[in-house]
Amino acid sequence: MRDDRLYGIAALFDNPDKVLLAAKEVAEGGYKKFDVYTPYPLHGMDNAMKLKQSKVGIVTLISGMIGVVSALLFMWWTNSVDYPLVIGGKPLFALPNYIPITFELGVLFGSVSTVIGLLIIFLNLPRNSHPLHDTNFMKRVSSDKFGICIEAADPLFDANTISNWFRKLGAESIEEIYYRPEYISLRQAIFDPKYIGAIILVALISSGATYFTLNEILFMRPWTSLNEQDKVLPETRSKFYADGFAMRPPVEGTVARGQLPYFFSSNEMKAAESYMVNPLLPTKRVMEIGQRDYNTYCSPCHGYQGNGDSRLRGQFPNPPTLHSDTLRKAPDGHFYQVITDGFMGIMPSYARQISPDERWAIIWYIRALQKSHNVKG
Amino acid sequence: MLIAGLLLGVLSYFISSNHIVFDGVMVFTYLASIGLGGLFWVSVEYVASAVWSTPMRRVFEFISSLIPVLFLLAVPLFFALRAAYEWTRDGIVKTDPALLMKAPYLNVPAFIFRTLFVLAIWSLFYVLIVRNSQRQDFSSDQILTRRNVKLSAAFIPIFGLTITAFSIDWLMSLAPDWYSTIFGVYYFSGTALSSMAAATIFVVTLNEKGYFPVKLTRDHYYNLGGLLFAFANFWAYIAFSQFMLIWYGNLPEETAWIAPRIHGSWLAISVVLFLMHFIVPFFALITRSAKMNPGRLVFISFWILAAHAVDIYWIVMPTYSPDKAVFGLGEVSALLIAAGVIIVTFAIKARGVNLVPIGDPKLKRGLEFHL
Numbered sequence: 001m002r003d004d005r006l007y008g009i010a011a012l013f014d015n016p017d018k019v020l021l022a023a024k025e026v027a028e029g030g031y032k033k034f035d036v037y038t039p040y041p042l043h044g045m046d047n048a049m050k051l052k053q054s055k056v057g058i059v060t061l062i063s064g065m066i067g068v069v070s071a072l073l074f075m076w077w078t079n080s081v082d083y084p085l086v087i088g089g090k091p092l093f094a095l096p097n098y099i100p101i102t103f104e105l106g107v108l109f110g111s112v113s114t115v116i117g118l119l120i121i122f123l124n125l126p127r128n129s130h131p132l133h134d135t136n137f138m139k140r141v142s143s144d145k146f147g148i149c150i151e152a153a154d155p156l157f158d159a160n161t162i163s164n165w166f167r168k169l170g171a172e173s174i175e176e177i178y179y180r181p182e183y184i185s186l187r188q189a190i191f192d193p194k195y196i197g198a199i200i201l202v203a204l205i206s207s208g209a210t211y212f213t214l215n216e217i218l219f220m221r222p223w224t225s226l227n228e229q230d231k232v233l234p235e236t237r238s239k240f241y242a243d244g245f246a247m248r249p250p251v252e253g254t255v256a257r258g259q260l261p262y263f264f265s266s267n268e269m270k271a272a273e274s275y276m277v278n279p280l281l282p283t284k285r286v287m288e289i290g291q292r293d294y295n296t297y298c299s300p301c302h303g304y305q306g307n308g309d310s311r312l313r314g315q316f317p318n319p320p321t322l323h324s325d326t327l328r329k330a331p332d333g334h335f336y337q338v339i340t341d342g343f344m345g346i347m348p349s350y351a352r353q354i355s356p357d358e359r360w361a362i363i364w365y366i367r368a369l370q371k372s373h374n375v376k377g
Numbered sequence: 378m379l380i381a382g383l384l385l386g387v388l389s390y391f392i393s394s395n396h397i398v399f400d401g402v403m404v405f406t407y408l409a410s411i412g413l414g415g416l417f418w419v420s421v422e423y424v425a426s427a428v429w430s431t432p433m434r435r436v437f438e439f440i441s442s443l444i445p446v447l448f449l450l451a452v453p454l455f456f457a458l459r460a461a462y463e464w465t466r467d468g469i470v471k472t473d474p475a476l477l478m479k480a481p482y483l484n485v486p487a488f489i490f491r492t493l494f495v496l497a498i499w500s501l502f503y504v505l506i507v508r509n510s511q512r513q514d515f516s517s518d519q520i521l522t523r524r525n526v527k528l529s530a531a532f533i534p535i536f537g538l539t540i541t542a543f544s545i546d547w548l549m550s551l552a553p554d555w556y557s558t559i560f561g562v563y564y565f566s567g568t569a570l571s572s573m574a575a576a577t578i579f580v581v582t583l584n585e586k587g588y589f590p591v592k593l594t595r596d597h598y599y600n601l602g603g604l605l606f607a608f609a610n611f612w613a614y615i616a617f618s619q620f621m622l623i624w625y626g627n628l629p630e631e632t633a634w635i636a637p638r639i640h641g642s643w644l645a646i647s648v649v650l651f652l653m654h655f656i657v658p659f660f661a662l663i664t665r666s667a668k669m670n671p672g673r674l675v676f677i678s679f680w681i682l683a684a685h686a687v688d689i690y691w692i693v694m695p696t697y698s699p700d701k702a703v704f705g706l707g708e709v710s711a712l713l714i715a716a717g718v719i720i721v722t723f724a725i726k727a728r729g730v731n732l733v734p735i736g737d738p739k740l741k742r743g744l745e746f747h748l
Contacts, residue, residue, distance in 0.1 A: 044747035053665055061663075088625070096621045 004178035007131035008034075009162045010149040011171035012140055016042050019146035022169045024048040026150065029165075033154040037132075037141035059117035060110045067109025071102040131179035149177065260356070266341045269334065276333035280360045282368075290365030293358050297350055306369045317346060322366055323373045335363045380717075398460035399697045400707040404715050405450045406547050407571075407689045410564065411682075411719065412443025414572020416503050417536055420529030423506075423522070429600050431743035432591055433580045435732050438510060440575050442726040444503045446718060447496050455489050461696070462488075464553040475554050475630075483553060488546055495539045502532045513736035522738060540565055548689075551696040555634040559619045566615045570608035571685035574678035575719065577601045581671045581678075583732070590733050595669040596748045602668025605658065605681065613655035637699035638691065646702050650691050653684040686712065 013019040016038065023036050027050040036045060079085055080092040090097060124130075132138045132149065141147040150162055159176065166174050217223070232238045232246035241248070255261070264272040280286050295304065303309040306322035321327075327334075339359045342349040354362070415437045422430050422437075430437075459465045463476075464483045470476045476483070506528050509521045541561030549560045557563075581598065583589045623631045638647050661677050662668055694703065734740060 046748070057665070089627070090625075096617075096624050099617060099621065 004180055006152045006159070007177040007179045008149050008151040008153075008157075009159060009166070009174065010132070010135075010137040010147055010177050011166040011169075011174045012137065012145045012147050013170065014145060014172050016146055018170045019148055020044060020048050022148050022166070022171075025165075025169060026148065029156070031150055031154050031156055033151040035149055037138070037147040037149065039142060039144065039146075042146075055121065056114055056117050059121075060114045063113035064106045064110030068102050068106040070109075071105035072098060075101065131177055135175070135177055137175050137177065145172070262340055262351070264337060264341075269337055272337040273331045273333040276331075276336055278332045278360050278363055280357065280364065282364045286361045286364055287368065289358060290361035290363070290368075293354060294362050294365045297353060298362065301347075305373070306366060319347065323370055328370050328374070332360075332363050332367075335366060336360070339363075395460045396697060396703070396705065397707045397710075398454070398457040399693055400711040401450070401454050401457065402461055402547060402551070403686075403689050403693050403708075404711045404718075405447065405454060406544075406564075406693070407686060407711075407715050408443050408450065408718055409447055409543065409547075410568040410685070410689075411572045411575050412441050412447065413499060413536070413540065414568040414570075415440030415442075415576065416444065416499065416506070416532070417569060418572060418576065419506060419510075420502075420532045420536070423526045423529035424533060426526075426739075428739045428743040429597055429746040431737050431739040432593060432733055433576070433597070434510070434734055434737070435730065436576050436579045436583075437572075438507050439579075439723050439726045439730075440572055440719075441503055441507070442722055443719065444496070444499045446722055448493075448500075450718075451492055451496065455492075458485060458488070462550060462553070464550060473554070479553065483550055488550075491542060491546055495543050498535060498539055502528060502535075506532070510734055510737075511730060513734060514731050515736065517736035517738075519738050537561075537565075540568065548692050551693060552634050554630060557619055557623070557631070557634070559615060563612075563615050563619055566608060566612040567685050567688050570605065570612055571682055573601070573604050573608060574681035574685075577605065577674055577678040578682075579723070581674050585671050588732075590731075591744055593744075594746070596746055598671060598674060599665070599668045599748060602662050602674055605674075605677065606662040606668065609655055609658035609662070609681065613651075613659075616651075616654075637695045641700060642702040643691075643695055643699075646687070646691055650684070650687050653680070653687060658684075686715070 011022070013022060019036060019038065020042060023045065026034055027048065036042075036049060038045075075098045076093055079087075084092050086092065087094070087097075137147055137149070148166075150157065152159075163174050232240065234247055236246045237244055238246035240246075264275075300312060301308075301310045301316060301319050302322060303311070308319050308321040310316065310318045336359055338347065339354060339362065340349060340351045350359075418430070418437045419434060419441060421427070422434060463469050464479065465485055470480055481487075506525055509525045509528070512518075513521045541564075544561050544564035548564065549556065580589075580593070580601065584593045620635065623635050637643055658677055658681060661673065661680075667673050690708070697703070737743075
């Protein structure tokens with residue numbers, strides 16, 4: 001039994017002031033390897049124990065900076081280099097946009113690494129055993145007592161001196177802590193093949209179950225009820241119709257959007273003149289569109305004023321003036337027919353360049369030109 | 378210093394009377410933020426039942442005695458509103474539909490009423506809270522602490538509303554077409570930070586020179602430094618939030634305010650402001666030992682007060698001169714007046730009053746404060 005090794009001497013105190021005083025005395029006595037155990041944090045303990053500033057802050061700073069830099073590099077690489085994408089008209093490297101994510105990632109790296117740093121530095125993970133575990137001392141200091149423990153590894157350690165000293169400082173009980181070296185062996189339980197095997201098994205089962213749920217179960221009945229609808233897809237078979245085709249021919253007389261056919265052929269000028277009226281009102285907007293399109297499409301041959309003064313310098317026959325009596329009296333349908341279908345085999349059709357509404361707007365503009373040349377004083 | 382500042386101010390009035398009005402607005406809003414922040418920290422201490430700051434609470438009370446002085450500063454400005462505020466000029470208001478819509482709120486009588494109302498509310502709470510605190514020196518009556526806790530709990534939400542209205546009136550309406558819904562918080566962040574810096578200067582200097590009747594420890598310093606650090610960060614957070622949303626949204630009615638500040642010499646001022654108000658305090662105060670170092674604390678507190686002055690300058694002055702930053706006699710006199718008013722008020726108030734609230738039941742625990 002007594003081949004156990006001495007870990008240290010632990011003393012319990014019944015109030016925080018006594019343990020503060022004891023910690024101060026121990027620290028001033030030159031001991032280095034000792035620790036204080038209390039149920040809650042005690043103000044002023046850092047100074048009493050003469051602790052140096054914790055190193056966790058440095059861990060936090062460095063990993064926070066890593067978070068900041070990696071966030072910036074990531075966004076710069078993805079959005080400015082690898083796949084340049086303009087978002088909202090902003091520059092490719094839009095720093096103000098990136099600051100929130102940079103900040104978040106800095107905080108995330110900093111805080112997570114602080115926790116990991118605490119676990120590794122102070123709890124000595126992955127070590128999962130400590131000589132003070134399962135001792136009466138540990139039970140008391142985690143409920144109602146305040147303890148201090150000097151380790152045997154300290155160069156000044158001497159069991160009798162320390163026991164007497166603790167008694168003098170007002171310790172309620174003093175305990176020698178023993179441990180079995182094999183429990184604190186180098187080979188940690190965490191590296192046990194059984195343990196690792198169990199971890200791998202759990203990982204496989206949970207990832208497999210997740211995969212199966214997301215990829216298989218969710219696509220079985222009854223979870224797919226919203227996906228399964230009675231409908232036909234183009235160019236497939238369907239039992240719904242007797243001929244077995246899913247696609248149906250359009251009803252006779254169907255007109256596609258924006259595809260209103262023109263009913264008058266080139267030798268039906270009389271019909272066009274008598275059946276068609278200008279559907280637009282001569283508003284300012286209509287006149288502006290008419291002027292724009294007339295100047296674009298008509299004026300090269302007919303001239304800006306409609307006098308038939310072509311700008312093409314004889315490369316194409318000059319048309320007659322638009323201000324003749326015949327044309328001033330001709331109905332709107334006449335002009336529409338000419339624009340749509342061309343005239344006399346010389347003027348080509350402008351149906352492809354000018355939409356029906358624009359044609360009517362041009363006609364209003366021509367009317368305005370005609371009026372401006374025949375002002376009655 | 379105060380007299381020199383006033384003389385310089387009068388001199389620069391003859392050089393440029395419009396310019397000096399802007400400087401007046403700067404002094405007024407700067408001192409308002411410091412004084413109001415002092416009362417804010419006093420009431421936070423009561424509401425949070427903080428003990429560490431109890432020994433130094435008097436300093437915050439002295440700083441908040443700037444609040445009644447604000448009346449003196451506001452009255453001359455009321456007569457000069459036309460020089461600084463576009464919305465007071467009928468010709469401009471009539472041609473601007475946005476201003477016409479805002480006219481029922483933004484007009485001279487309503488503006489003066491709101492300012493006086495807000496100052497009266499602040500003065501009322503200042504008088505009540507400080508009177509209770511000073512009476513306690515003689516009676517040691519705990520009921521006075523309880524009364525102050527109730528007053529403070531009432532004051533804090535009122536403070537939030539009034540400081541927003543105040544900052545909208547005096548600072549945001551310098552550019553009346555522009556608006557930012559976070560502006561009140563922005564002004565508050567400077568308020569909390571600059572008043573804490575002013576208090577830190579007095580507390581640390583008095584304590585280090587031995588004039589403080591009780592001994593404050595490094596742990597008290599640590600809390601002062603921690604709050605300075607926290608609110609420097611808070612300011613940067615709010616300032617950046619305001620900037621980024623405007624920059625990202627890129628809407629004309631919002632960018633009109635940012636645009637002059639990121640072009641020409643104002644861009645340099647903006648960068649300096651960011652460095653002064655955030656980067657330098659951040660790195661100067663980040664370590665634990667820096668927050669406990671008295672020399673460092675006093676220096677960075679002066680630095681923060683200067684940064685807050687630059688902040689106010691950066692808010693106010695682009696309205697006067699959108700093309701380039703101006704600095705003249707008026708600004709020098711503004712700085713002198715601001716510093717002079719703080720020192721004179723502090724000296725007058727501190728006379729005949731205990732520097733430590735000796736009757737406060739929290740005092741003993743506050744002196745024993747450990748981290």
